[in-house]
Amino acid sequence: MAENERLARLLLTSEIEAFFYEEADLLDLRRYSEWLELLHDDIHYWVPMLRNVKYGSHEQYEETPTKGGISWIDEGLTTLTQRVQQIETGIHWAEEPLSRISHLVTNLRVSKVEGGWEKPTAVDTRCRFLIYRNRVETETDFFVGKREDSLVRQGDNWKIIKRKVILDQNVLTAKNLTFFF
Amino acid sequence: MTKQNGGKDPGYFLDLEEGVVGRELFVSEELYEREQEQVFARAWLLIGHESLIPKKGDFFVSRMGEESVLLTRDRKDKIHVFLNSCPHRGMKICRYDEGNSKVLECPYHGWGFSLDGRLAAVPHQKAYMDVLDTEKWGLTEVAKLANYKGSIWATWDPEAPEFADYMGEALLHLDTVLDSRDGSEGGSIVLPGIQKCIVPSNWKFGAENFVGDIYHNHSHASVDMVGIGPSGKGRRDDEEMMTANKTIMRCWNMPMGHGGISSLQLDDYPYAPVYRDYPEIDAWFKECYELRQERLGKKARLLGAVGTIFPNMSYHGTQPRSMFVWHPHGPNHMEFWRFYLVDKDTPDSVKDVLRHYYMRYSGPAGLTEQDDLENWNYATAASRGVIARRRPYNYQLGMGLRTRQEGIPGDVCERLMTEDNQRNLYKTWDRFMQGQSWTDITS
Numbered sequence: 001m002a003e004n005e006r007l008a009r010l011l012l013t014s015e016i017e018a019f020f021y022e023e024a025d026l027l028d029l030r031r032y033s034e035w036l037e038l039l040h041d042d043i044h045y046w047v048p049m050l051r052n053v054k055y056g057s058h059e060q061y062e063e064t065p066t067k068g069g070i071s072w073i074d075e076g077l078t079t080l081t082q083r084v085q086q087i088e089t090g091i092h093w094a095e096e097p098l099s100r101i102s103h104l105v106t107n108l109r110v111s112k113v114e115g116g117w118e119k120p121t122a123v124d125t126r127c128r129f130l131i132y133r134n135r136v137e138t139e140t141d142f143f144v145g146k147r148e149d150s151l152v153r154q155g156d157n158w159k160i161i162k163r164k165v166i167l168d169q170n171v172l173t174a175k176n177l178t179f180f181f
Numbered sequence: 182m183t184k185q186n187g188g189k190d191p192g193y194f195l196d197l198e199e200g201v202v203g204r205e206l207f208v209s210e211e212l213y214e215r216e217q218e219q220v221f222a223r224a225w226l227l228i229g230h231e232s233l234i235p236k237k238g239d240f241f242v243s244r245m246g247e248e249s250v251l252l253t254r255d256r257k258d259k260i261h262v263f264l265n266s267c268p269h270r271g272m273k274i275c276r277y278d279e280g281n282s283k284v285l286e287c288p289y290h291g292w293g294f295s296l297d298g299r300l301a302a303v304p305h306q307k308a309y310m311d312v313l314d315t316e317k318w319g320l321t322e323v324a325k326l327a328n329y330k331g332s333i334w335a336t337w338d339p340e341a342p343e344f345a346d347y348m349g350e351a352l353l354h355l356d357t358v359l360d361s362r363d364g365s366e367g368g369s370i371v372l373p374g375i376q377k378c379i380v381p382s383n384w385k386f387g388a389e390n391f392v393g394d395i396y397h398n399h400s401h402a403s404v405d406m407v408g409i410g411p412s413g414k415g416r417r418d419d420e421e422m423m424t425a426n427k428t429i430m431r432c433w434n435m436p437m438g439h440g441g442i443s444s445l446q447l448d449d450y451p452y453a454p455v456y457r458d459y460p461e462i463d464a465w466f467k468e469c470y471e472l473r474q475e476r477l478g479k480k481a482r483l484l485g486a487v488g489t490i491f492p493n494m495s496y497h498g499t500q501p502r503s504m505f506v507w508h509p510h511g512p513n514h515m516e517f518w519r520f521y522l523v524d525k526d527t528p529d530s531v532k533d534v535l536r537h538y539y540m541r542y543s544g545p546a547g548l549t550e551q552d553d554l555e556n557w558n559y560a561t562a563a564s565r566g567v568i569a570r571r572r573p574y575n576y577q578l579g580m581g582l583r584t585r586q587e588g589i590p591g592d593v594c595e596r597l598m599t600e601d602n603q604r605n606l607y608k609t610w611d612r613f614m615q616g617q618s619w620t621d622i623t624s
Contacts, residue, residue, distance in 0.1 A: 047546070048374075049374055049375075049376065051277075051278040051279065052276060052277045052278045053277055053278070053279075053280065054277055054280055057280075064373060064374035065373060065374070068372065068373070068529070068532060068533075068536070069372055069373040069374045069536070070372050070373065070374030070375070070376065070521050070536060070539065070540060071374060071540065072376070072540075072544070072545065072546050073540060073546045074536070074537065074540055075537060075540065075541060079409070079537075079541045079548075082407045082408070082409055082541070082548065083548065085406075085407045086403050086404060086406075086407045086548055089402075089403040089406050089407070091402055091403045092403040092404075092551075092552065093400060093403075093552045093555045093556065094551035094552050094554065094555040095551075136559075170278070170377070171377040171378060171379060171516060172376075172377065172378035172379065172545055173378075173379055174378065174379075174545070175378065175379070175380040175381060175382075175545065175554045175555070175558055176378075176545040176546065176550075176551045176554050176555070177545050177546040178546075178551050
């Protein structure tokens with residue numbers, strides 16, 4: 001691999017990393033409206049459920065399908081915006097008072113690039129997340145899993161156009177999913 | 182007044198004439214244990230739906246009360262429900278959620294069971310020296326099973342009344358979920374993906390909410406403001422139908438503890454759009470609505486909203502259409518399972534709009550249901566203390582207003598706001614907990 005390309009890879013990975021850290025900050029600092037700005041108008045935001053299936057059939061059956069099936073969450077910008085609006089009513093009891101949330105994002109890899117490493121127009125990424133939620137007094141949840149994101153370049157900015165969240169749980173051990181992954 | 186059970190203190194306080202119910206019902210470990218025996222080992226419980234096991238050899242793992250059960254379709258196409266625990270040493274035989282197999286083999290010592298529950302394979306069988314009677318060591322099967330329009334129900338109690346008798350006229354309300362939108366009988370299927378989550382709430386909060394608690398609309402103000410309904414406002418559009426037409430909405434209940442909220446149109450009205458944001462979808466629903474009117478005549482005027490079938494099955498009749506179960510999971514937790522329904526022949530475009538709507542409304546990520554779960558969570562938590570337990574809950578709303586309404590099966594309350602259904606639910610619960618005979622419970 002040419003030196004230039006190695007450098008370009010490093011720079012791009014670092015740029016995407018910074019983007020995700022900033023995103024995590026917006027969420028954890030409860031700047032939800034600004035977070036919505038990072039989303040593409042056509043975003044597909046999908047959290048399938050994971051089923052216990054026989055060895056060899058994971059690829060086909062482990063995840064609940066987005067086409068014709070039910071997931072934990074499967075939506076676009078309209079519903080995501082409504083989630084933010086609901087929190088902002090101040091009477092959304094599941095998030096009132098607001099939870100204390102921290103997103104840890106790690107193991108980031110840029111798995112696909114369009115337009116070349118130096119002037120990419122779109123990227124696919126993979127990473128791990130750990131979301132800590134603490135609410136009211138002692139209520140505490142940990143959510144751990146994998147995230148597959150697709151970002152596209154719009155002017156000077158990246159926009160998230162696809163987020164697939166593999167939450168490593170079967171029966172959800174938490175009572176709800178009021179936060180954003 | 183504490184109800185007496187053969188002179189003995191039943192361990193809980195319940196005075197339904199006064200409209201008060203003791204908090205220990207929602208927090209007591211001892212009552213919870215007794216519920217397992219008296220309620221969940223006797224009552225009819227929802228297991229799932231036949232569409233989850235369409236082919237011979239299909240199985241689906243469900244629950245009855247606290248226990249894991251297997252819903253299977255054997256090679257003769259017969260549906261069964263078994264306890265998911267090996268008769269040999271108790272191992273949970275199947276730890277997949279679903280699948281297809283000729284034999285279910287226990288991972289521990291290898292006993293194998295065919296999908297009709299027979300013990301079909303025993304490793305080292307010769308070493309049993311003919312003592313082992315394989316006929317006697319099949320899977321533990323439920324006492325009775327019913328397939329009602331595709332929904333599968335079972336009970337462990339051989340003395341239990343038949344499902345149709347247990348349900349009575351509540352079936353007419355349940356039909357509003359299970360029948361096709363065009364009014365033809367049955368024809369629903371469960372969409373792939375069953376939502377399951379653990380909520381720190383006693384299971385009865387779910388049951389009593391869906392038995393007909395119109396009073397709690399207060400807690401959904403935030404979602405109503407945001408407007409997730411399929412006409413871009415509120416959270417459902419049945420209200421649209423009601424303002425367009427003369428419709429009365431009433432809470433109904435049955436002697437067995439079942440109850441719900443249904444609407445009755447006072448005449449044969451034309452369709453009012455309830456999916457305004459999706460004209461194509463609305464056209465499909467309009468067509469179905471008209472076919473249903475044609476098919477059912479006056480009976481089509483009954484529209485279901487929500488309901489609870491005693492003890493722990495609930496449903497949403499129209500928007501969002503689903504069946505769910507509040508499985509007990511210790512006194513302070515429940516495991517909440519939700520099955521979403523569509524008509525088998527629903528066009529893909531309609532199905533897609535519906536599933537998105539179902540998910541944004543319901544379940545742990547649903548904008549509506551999150552607030553319910555929060556309330557039930559903290560109601561359970563704040564009722565545990567010794568001082569808290571001295572104060573029974575108030576169920577006095579709509580006392581003494583029980584009446585009948587032609588066209589709505591069951592007893593109804595004259596006014597929309599009532600807790601008559603909750604009082605009725607706990608009356609049945611009390612009868613079960615006292616260990617009454619089925620004759621007494623059903624009288």
